[in-house]
Amino acid sequence: MQPLADILTNALARGDAEPTGLCVAFSGGRDSSVLLHALHGLALPVPLRAIHIDHGLLAESAGWAAHCETVCRQWQIPMQVTRVDVSSAAADGGLEAAARDARYAVFRAELRPGEFLLTAHHSDDQLETVLLRLMRGSGPAGVAGIRPFAPFGPGYLVRPLLQAGRAQLVDYARQHALKWVEDPSNRDEGRDRNFLRHRVLPLLRERWPAAPDTVTRTARLADEAVHLLDELAELDAGAVVDGDTLHLGLLRELSARRQRNLLRWFLHRHEVPPPSAAALHDGLRQLCEARADSAPRLSWSAGELRRYRDRLYLLKCHPDSEPVPESRRWDGQAPLELGSLAGQLALRQGIGGTPDVGGQALTVRFRRGGERLLQHGQHVSLKSLYQSGGIVPWMRPHVPLVFHGDELLTVGGLWYAENPPGSGVATGLEVAWTPRERLR
Secondary structure: OOOHHHHHHHHHHOOOOOOOOEEEEOOOOHHHHHHHHHHHOOOOOOOEEEEEEEOOOOOOHHHHHHHHHHHHHHHOOOEEEEEOOOOOOOEOOEHHHHHHHHHHHHHHHHOOOOOEEEOOOEHHHHHHHHHHHHHOOOOHHHHOOOOOEEEEOOEEEEOOEOOOOHHHHHHHHHHOOOOOOOOHHHHOOOOHHHHHHHHHHHHHHHHOOOHHHHHHHHHHHHHHHHHHHHHHHHHHHHHHEEOOEEEHHHHHOOOHHHHHHHHHHHHHHOOOOOOOHHHHHHHHHHHHHOOOOOOOEEEEOOEEEEEEOOEEEEEOOOHHHOOOOOOEEEOOOOOEEEEOOOEEEEEEEEOOEOOOOOOOOEEEEOOOOOOEEEEOOEEEEHHHHHHHHOOOHHHHHHOOEEEEOOEEEEEOOOEEOOOOOOOOOOOOEEEEEEOOOOOO
């Protein structure tokens, strides 16, 4: 068995970057205590520190934070404690997922440029993770399990103990008389991971003692396959992807497998969890094959893909469920917040001089039907303006219409009315509108 110090040294040396510092995610449990103690015993060329996250979910959490502070003070390792509130922020995966999201949000925010964030995941954790993801029907990325090294915030996320097993960490903790805290939730077999750990894995190890090592190798091979798929997606993306949109005509030229691979890559790059494999398969087919005059969409909990003019748009919201703001009066003196999609409206000095609204407040309304804008001596319908301007249909109800009395002055600052004599509005009017989703 390779000494733990050698495992750590080799793991840190195998990264694609040189660390500016090492930051341990220190829960106070046995595994992270072993990691921090073993690193403390090495002659490190960069600073070592620790971060403890207090989720506040159990009465013992304050005592765990105090324990971590005591340990770091004894070992003379700088440490910070950050408390997060996740009790009312359960994510789709429940409270446990919400706690993890909050924890990693703190790590990302606190990590320094070039610093390595180190977690104490080991080969038994890898075995559990791969098996759980297999039970959930994960693809290659899921089977790749816990990645040993990955970019993270301004630095990197590193798991240097993946070549070590739980038994080796237990032996190390006993040899060095380490003290740690025990989370009672780890004994709850109602949780999938705990059920696997306490009931299933003992049987697997009895039959296949080397299971953690072999699954770790499998995960490494799957990770290589994922990187190859990513490289293929990057090649396809060069022609198909434009920001947060995809050219549908060029996407159709790819095989169905490459389409799905590119879309998964595209969603990952935009930090949007993908839909289920079945939803992705059927939804992408409909987006590609639907008639030109239809408006297909692929909608799932994390967002939507919508089609307009042979282009697919990624939305991190569901526009049809977003309420259209109410009409309101506006003196133009301060920016006006309109809503989650409509964004913000502001009045500023234009080319013609200082805005003058004739002593009458403006009214900001939203499309009701029949609105027309005076342009070149003719009243033009909003539908014509939106179609000629390529405004996506789902944003049209959220475009602010600025009125002076009964006169429509501007459509979101995109088009302006002519100012006929006696209208009471100077040509200096200029509206700056900042929507929260793209318009074209």
